[in-house]
Amino acid sequence: MHRKYSNELCPEMDGQEVRVAGWVEDVRKLGSIAFIILRDREGRLQVTAIKKEMGKERFTELITLPRESVVEIKGKLQKSAEARMGFEILPTEFKVLSKAEVPLPLGVVDKVNAELDTRLDNRFIDLRKDEVRAIFKVKSLVCAGIRNYLLGNGFVEVHTPKIVFAGAEGGATLFEVEYFGRKAFLAQSPQLYKQTLMATGLDRIFEIAPAFRAEPSDTVRHLSEFISLDVELAYINTSEDVMQVLENLVAATIEYVVKNGEKELKLLNCEVRVPKVPFRKIPHRECLEILKSMGWHGGVDIDTEGEKLLGEYIMQNYGEEFLFITEFPTELKRGTFYAMRKDENPELTGYFDLDYRGQELTSGGQREHRYEKLKTQMLENNLKLEAFEPYLKAFRYGMPPHGGFGLGVDRFVQKMLNLTNIREAVLFPRDRLRVTP
């Protein structure tokens, strides 16, 4: 007899023998009868144990199982007006597959909430809650939506190394690893590799992979390990071409999630809106003017508060959630040595950020593909060219114009689902203080 999930059973199967298995979520004892709520991947069902039918010993063994024990039950499905699902299972046989210790470090259905830290320490139990698992089903849909769009538009999925010879932007935020007696690093971004691939004929590539940052950031939107979607495309004319791919990708991905994740979004109480393309694009300098008119006291860079205000601004004035901040001044992108500056105005780049509900989700733009200019910009940053030789070499033997972006997948999920902390969107988050579980 095949094991059935709870959603494969129905009142119309009245009288059939069935086999089910799952976690004992709750036992409601009423003396000679007890109701066991059994939870599996798909939902819950009620097992009704009756003492005089089972015999005192087996009855007691079943109904005294600690909560969250795993049990397999064979029994007769019976239509029932009293049971929530319209049916219940009268056990004839059962097998305890795994008894749970008491007390639980974290309740699954307790009537008190647990703090995030407690939940993360006991993530495997935390994930037994439907609404917590739903976050990761949505995340899976986000990745599927991304792949679906990109593969359908001529992009090739690639994998670049995560143990690397140099960082993308200097050495301050790199995790060092000992590599057979030599010094290597965990990749903070696939930047150098995805650019290198533009010199190969793959032309349009993407990667969904972890990135590592040793920044001592301590916020609800930073992690030391996060999932980065990186996209790079060759033979572009300007950063506009990159933005177009990005906005279409984001809109298509959200549409995919809305279409396929209806149940999860409802469970999470989230209304996700599919954005219209093209997204609004406002140059950096105009953003500063808007912010000043809103009473913002910032400098030349848009800070966290500025981002939030801009998010409110486009929501109030246009009812939109996405905003491209374009034409970042060179001054702010100097560290991004590979950013192309405008030939007609070297003080500006074509670089952009994409903000989602007032938070940065992506940055990208056209890269500098001309060897001499790239070298000059690297020297400006005091980078040792020898250390970047494997990267630079790719620019000397035919490198087409190209550009791309990196998008924080965890952050995308966080903003989409309105999660207050990015850690909620990561199964086992890594931050400055947390390396376990």
Add this chain to the structure above:
RNA sequence: GCCCUGGUAGUGUAGUGGUCUAUCAUCUAGGCCUGUCGAGCCUGGGACUCGGGUUCGAAUCCCGACCAGGGCGCCA
């Protein structure tokens, strides 16, 4: 790294110098109950982060460490 706030049963909390053999809920153990579904009722159980200090007396005040929550910088 900086600023603010906090750390009390398994979980979540009340308690700001003696009235604390520390509150409440949840949980847990046992009991009653054949229709529960946030089951109900009865009886038990379980905690002051660690190390110094002040004081006749510290969960409470001070110092340090560790940890957590939020904010900033930076970023995805």
